[in-house]
Amino acid sequence: MLAYSANTHTACYHCGENCTANDITLQDKVFCCTGCKTVYEILHQHNLCEYYNLNDKPGISRRVIVRSDKFAFLDDEKIAQQLYLFKDNTQTHISFYIPQIHCSSCLWLLENLHRLEEGVQRVTVNFSKKEILVIFNHTLTSLRKIAEVLTATGYEPYISLQDLQHKKPAVNRQLVYKLGVAGFCFGNIMLLSFPDYFAGAGGLDATFNQLFRYMNLALALPVLLYSAQAFYKPAWSGLKHGFLNIDIPIVLAIFVTFIRSLSEVFNGEPGYFDSMTGIVFFMLIGRMLQDKTYRGLTFDRDYTAYFPIAVSVIKEEKEVPVTLPELRSGDTIRIHNNELVPADGIIVRGKALIDYSFVTGESAPVSKAIGEIIYAGGRQLDGNLEILVIKEVAQSYLTSLWNRDELKNRKEKQVSFVHLLSRYFTWIVLLIATLTACYWWMYEPARIWPAVTAILIIACPCALLLASSFTNGHILRILSRHKFYLRNAQAIENMAGVTHIVFDKTGTLTGKTGSSVIYYGNSLTPAEEVRIAALAAQSTHPLSRAIVQYCGDPLPQQTQDFQSFPGKGVCGWVDGYFIRLGNADFAGAHRKNEQTGSVVYVSINEKLYGLFTIRNSYRSGLRPLIQQLQTRYPLSVLSGDNNHTISQLQQLMGSDATLLFEQQPADKLAYIISLQKQGEKVMMIGDGLNDAGALKQSDIGISLTEDSNNFTPASDGILHAQQLPLLLSFIRLCKANKRIILISFVLSLLYNITGLYFAVQGILSPLVAAILMPASSISIILLTFACSEWQGKILYSKALAQLNDKSHIPG
Template structure:
């Protein structure tokens, strides 16, 4: 019975419960196994051996979640039917946990989706609140061994407290190491009379006592990780480290028990102390980069705020405060929770819930951040200031993730798979050789080999290089969805640009009007119709027209790529292409034009003479030698002659391109083996942005959000695009060099370890130093790269 372990959680069985020819430590574990098996999720146990946790009893523990006011503070989103929550689950520790938690919908049909953030040990769940309450959801998670940690005061603070264990372990190992070193001084200085005659036994057993908490508390993570790996038939990198600690401890204990010598307690405690110290510094550096990523790499969103005098002003989203009255135009993202004041609100919450069906809202209803208005313009009052990290979370939602290859990551995973096997072969071979010469040297060689050859530096070169570049790019107003985008940028060999609102400026158009003069009523309706649209031409024309009283249209619709129409007080207006407004005879004009009709009577057109962004011709000239360039425009060929003057001759130009045409063009390039970057304004280019290897949405001062893009670039720095691509290529070179350095560290270290010239304590110092030096190298190089942008 003592040798039996629970099939579900791995705990030692005291009272055996047998089911399906498997042994469980309690009925709770047996029940969880039954649930998984009955729902076709038995593969949970194939991914890792005994991955679960024994479910505890929770009588009355979560009754407080039945209180709606308390539950509302924990929810990210709620519309009466669908709710979204992020929960911290400490037990998430392996691939089985991720697999089962992302398949919760197979256990409870009320759950529509669940997404795990493994590094943060959180899960984001979207479910039907009508059939499953928050309390029932939490109890269900607890019943299958994944009890959430819920702190009503501050969940983030609670998480930080839980993660402070490495500091305690560092203190314990440092205290033990210092004392063992002092107790070893008589041996070092060969004070024979003092050592041998009086205190030899006492000092040796004191060193043994100091080593116990180091081995069984501080080093336990290595043992647990190695045990789980072996149980799942995987040789992970913690196996050699755990072996080294065990060999040193057993050999040292035997030496003092049989009076063979003083042992290696100084090396043992020093080894664990320096390993813990290295892990502490790595964690601090990683947390620093994660902090930069989570809170400072936000995308630049502006929002229109209505002042107390009734005037509109464009402000940064962070400047929104509780009580502010804000204007949300068609296709704009709602940046904060608020109350609808007026307007026809149809909110698309697919960014939050994944449900594409828009929800109708009435005046006085609550609107949640992350919804997108899809039916004209609305006004709302903000209930809180913006949570930019929440918007970043929406942008990173798996619903909109395209799985794009990250070759460096997969390359490192392949290396790590075979690294431990080769390392163990070298260690045992060298030990067998030295055992015939000197057993003491053999023990030292075995331990030193296991310690010095660690792929930590190799594994950290990629995330630290890309992570630091991610932060640098963000500081320079180029915001990437994730680090993998940098790798894709470096591979790119074709760049495709949208024209209107991308290489042309929204703020510098010169506009003239041809046609029947509009009446004051018609111009007022035109102004209020354009007020609700986010298209670059709409914004430019809106700024040109005179000020009129704000009078939102009663009906509004926008047809992507064609135009907009609105109705107010029985007067209808159409704004857009000639065909859209009903005057196809005007469609042959070569200039970019916006046509107007009032009550189905054609009035005239506004002709736009584009002003191109600063640095566009120099950008294209610099890109031309190395990249395949193309301009895709939904407009006609009116600007073709001018574009031919300012752009390189090899640049392809395609006009009258619908959104689906742009998407097909990207596909055609990819079929030729091209790695494409698509640069657009995020309005009519969503398909092309999503299809390309890297989709870059250019942002000016409008609150348009496209989850299809991989990066958002401030419009003012378009001319620096090549600098960012060059920086990405340089980043890839830094990764290759740091990998080479890591291999050199291991080869040189192994040589000295195998030849018996390296003691375990020196190996323990050099191992984290190699990792820290790689981090320093990548950080220094990426900072230098950043200065060149």
């Protein structure tokens, strides 16, 4: 009996997980499972054990065995052809998403894949995107073999239907090229313009000066015709829609500067090519910083991102891989354990325990028997089953979540305040130019052209664009440091303007796996807990996993005659004891309990011992966050669960919070729309497919995830679950973003006023323009960087304080 209490743990040599037994060994190394041991043997056989020297315990747990025919569909050339990036007579290029990539050991091993598979020629790893590019000789190996080798070493590629239907867009490098051209031309024009800056101090002779001016004209043409194209399209789009955005006055300033400079060069004057190219160069830097996206994240996803490419169709008692688009009503498909159901169908063989939490938000799995309908999007948790397809993939319930007319016809989110500000700024500049023209028309008409063009040049709102671009870009980077990834700069403004916050419950407030387990009844000895854990470990039911977590990792004891009764419980012999885990009737309880939450009774040798109550637990640090939000925003909670936790949830969210239970996806969407009709700016925070419509409809939709590289519903932002307690700090930082831009704009106005003093008099010289333009741009960049970094440090200090709060709230 004492042997059970001395349950010491040894870290697995491969993955670092606790080993519940020390009998899985090889060369004095201990492994948690045969899968990890197999991976070590593969690496040792190919002299790749340097993998373990780069990082401590770098491997991925291999306790879950992948079936051998999982990638059989890749043998179908018609399917494989749609995945290839390139193929010729001997060479094929393919890209795989590998979510398990996490350290330098992973990079080293993947780049040495050619030592494991003969036909592999080169592997390039993109760590941030968790993708690898594999170049292989298809005469020596196959796509299926490569996928299986990757899986055998712990790096199973994730291949979804989205990969088949949506080719990845090529990387757009045009902005980089435009920036390079603008920078080259701007730098050389500045050098060639030095004689004109100091013409009064005895520079070059007139012939060389004129030569340099024509050279400046030649260098300015690529900037005008190529680099500045980044501003032409948005300006034209704004004009077509009758909206004066910030790009219109910038384009006007670029053309006016070029035309005036061109006329001056032909008249023997220096022109302002340096100012024109400088404007384009600095603004392209800001735009590149702002437009930098997180290529490893996908904010726009549909149901195809969650489905596999192919499914096993039963034909003549054999499993035949068939792509989902080719699946038809009447086909019989086999769903393997822990696989997603891809189409609505009727069970014809096997028993089903379906987890619909990703679709409906209901956390409890649903038992289904032969003859019952199961819907696409559920995950099978209890062995294999066969279903008769009654609706094709494109017509299933899951697909309908994305194809609602309300979402297709939804209004676009609000326009940036920068564009609204620039509209008034532009009209003021045009008014000043008109008054100046009228004044000089009465007194000295010859000065109209130089004065008006100088005003349009010096009053260009490039400083405002620089302020917004650099501030937005830096704020996005600061947020990403804290594992909060926003889609774009507009999402920052939308988040700052929020007036109502809506939470999903299951998976968002409670977490996917978090649970509070309490045992009532006769005291259990350590040996009895180990036996109960051994039996519970045979089941994939979430309640069984919670019991295993409560009792501790089981020793590898033989479980005999294990039986699972869906909707009732499990039973079996462990170490000579017959144990039942399940509902009251199954375990032989005569009186039902009065506990809240899910209840699992336990009996040993047909004697009732007690019961486990299992309740969802709210995320760590959630209580202080809700207390902070309660005083600032109206709060709502939408849950697909029933209302058995309403009292605890109301206590957490406050008496003024709105709590709605048994909410279907359409109900959540309708609630968001009703709030918006009342004038609210809604932030929706969810995690599941059932939240996809509400996330898309809301003014700012935040998808919560345990891993930012995992697939999440379509959203405006992706937030790591551990960072949820920092939500209010993130909102404050987004609000500070607007203040920083306005401060920078005030500074730019000081430069504009200085420049206008010379411009309205028609005496703006190239030297004054050359000083004011770079000075304003550089000072604005430094100001926005300093202010953003200061706000980021404030966020960081609050983050440390809040994350140190380990409060845990039982549900």
